[in-house]
Amino acid sequence: MHKTYDLQLQQHTTNYQKLFNRLDIRIGEPTTDGLPTDQRLARFAENADADPQMAALFFQFGRYLSISSTRVGLLPPNLQGLWANQIQTPWNGDYHLDVNVQMNHWHLGPANLSELDFPLVELVAKLVEPGTRTAKAYYAADGWVAHVITNIWGYTEPGESASWGVANAGSGWLCNNLWEHYAFTKDTAYLRRIYPVLKGSAQFYNSALMEDPKSGWLVTGPSVSPENAFYLPNGNHANVCMGPTIDNQITRELFTHVLTAAELFGIDPAFQDTLRNKLKHLAPSGRIGSDGRILEWLEEYKEVDSQHRHISHLYGVFPADLISPYKTPELAEAAKKSLNVRGDDGPSWAIAYKQIFWARLLDGNRAYKLFKQLLTLTRETHVNYGAGGGTYPSLFTAGPPMQIDGNFGGTAAIAEMLLQSHNGIIDLLPALPDAWKGSGEIRGLKARGNFTVDFEWKDGKVTHYHITSPNPTRVKVKVNGEINEIVSSVRS
Numbered sequence: 001m002h003k004t005y006d007l008q009l010q011q012h013t014t015n016y017q018k019l020f021n022r023l024d025i026r027i028g029e030p031t032t033d034g035l036p037t038d039q040r041l042a043r044f045a046e047n048a049d050a051d052p053q054m055a056a057l058f059f060q061f062g063r064y065l066s067i068s069s070t071r072v073g074l075l076p077p078n079l080q081g082l083w084a085n086q087i088q089t090p091w092n093g094d095y096h097l098d099v100n101v102q103m104n105h106w107h108l109g110p111a112n113l114s115e116l117d118f119p120l121v122e123l124v125a126k127l128v129e130p131g132t133r134t135a136k137a138y139y140a141a142d143g144w145v146a147h148v149i150t151n152i153w154g155y156t157e158p159g160e161s162a163s164w165g166v167a168n169a170g171s172g173w174l175c176n177n178l179w180e181h182y183a184f185t186k187d188t189a190y191l192r193r194i195y196p197v198l199k200g201s202a203q204f205y206n207s208a209l210m211e212d213p214k215s216g217w218l219v220t221g222p223s224v225s226p227e228n229a230f231y232l233p234n235g236n237h238a239n240v241c242m243g244p245t246i247d248n249q250i251t252r253e254l255f256t257h258v259l260t261a262a263e264l265f266g267i268d269p270a271f272q273d274t275l276r277n278k279l280k281h282l283a284p285s286g287r288i289g290s291d292g293r294i295l296e297w298l299e300e301y302k303e304v305d306s307q308h309r310h311i312s313h314l315y316g317v318f319p320a321d322l323i324s325p326y327k328t329p330e331l332a333e334a335a336k337k338s339l340n341v342r343g344d345d346g347p348s349w350a351i352a353y354k355q356i357f358w359a360r361l362l363d364g365n366r367a368y369k370l371f372k373q374l375l376t377l378t379r380e381t382h383v384n385y386g387a388g389g390g391t392y393p394s395l396f397t398a399g400p401p402m403q404i405d406g407n408f409g410g411t412a413a414i415a416e417m418l419l420q421s422h423n424g425i426i427d428l429l430p431a432l433p434d435a436w437k438g439s440g441e442i443r444g445l446k447a448r449g450n451f452t453v454d455f456e457w458k459d460g461k462v463t464h465y466h467i468t469s470p471n472p473t474r475v476k477v478k479v480n481g482e483i484n485e486i487v488s489s490v491r492s
Helices: 005-020 037-046 053-069 114-125 128-139 170-185 188-208 245-265 269-281 329-342 348-360 364-374 404-418
Strands: 024-027 425-428 439-447 451-458 461-469 474-479 482-487
Touching (some): 005 053, 053 404, 114 188, 188 245, 188 269, 245 269, 329 348, 404 439, 425 461, 461 474
Antiparallel strands (some): 439 451, 474 482
């Protein structure tokens, strides 16, 4: 109150631009007609190919929303964040742990905003103590666990209804976000700090796993595949099951990450041996059903809603890297069949998630189709769980109502279309759609390993690229279909 407006504006602009100006992006030629956003969205719906720069705008809008939502020491963004316009917000303004809060952070590493992960890291660290009590009370298990919802008071117990609230993979899924911050920054001091959080989560799954009598695999349970249902042989609907595919994938990924960290630090040899042994007996990352799709559950149940908004059994495609066209081509094809049956519609966050999946599966045109669908202009505000998501004239995405995870998920999807780095290779333009092939340029995009990548393209081919890192580092780069090993330049 004692500062002038001009001074406040200057300080705000300086602090904002320190983050925002790290990255520039152009897709196609910049528009110069000054068309208002709502009119531009309407025109985009009529002829999206004429405005490829809309993707760059949407990407930068996602970065703007993150910078405006949080800072180190504050809370991570929830479903509506600073823009909630009610006291009693939809879904209680909490943090959903079966995709939504994770999606709010997927873009931060690629978008060169990694420090904005820290509010989520702190929130997760504060779940360990109550989550330890929950693990003991509900499962008589070691370690800590969280289920589908949490809040700033450390709620870790199952949700209000067993049909969705009993999902016990929330803590393991959060650990993926914590690990990805390390993957993008290679900050070993940070990894050492969060190692007890990762280890505690792995201790829970290690303690809670049990042998499936039919297959002999170690599985979780009781659990669910968020938030889908299946038919029992007697025709009744059910949600609760043993060993849903997402749990198998999360457990495998988490154990692998904890092993990697423990080996790096030379600690916990006995626990390392335990995890290695358990990994040998976990259910596979994906199993293909009789119809060629990846099974969502341990048994080949028929789903109640084949176009359900959640696509939890493809966690191994993203955010994990357990299923890919390079490493597991048969599973990748089965994932495509699963997505085709799920369909392309849904609330905005589900459309964005499917866009990411298709980018990871290297189908740029299909990912672009989802992006166009995400940017369908809407003004609906009712609570929606099914088809009909889109984008408001302000560029906020709609469930409806307004849900910020659609913005952040769409931002992450655009990053995946332009650069991928999860296979030990920096892959430039892995899922470039035909509509974006004309020309483009991006400076400041991040790859795992703490690499900063600048590149340009024309007619669908990379014409120039430059990769920097804190120290000269050998890295494999895939450019125009060829893989070369280079040494990165030192970033000033």
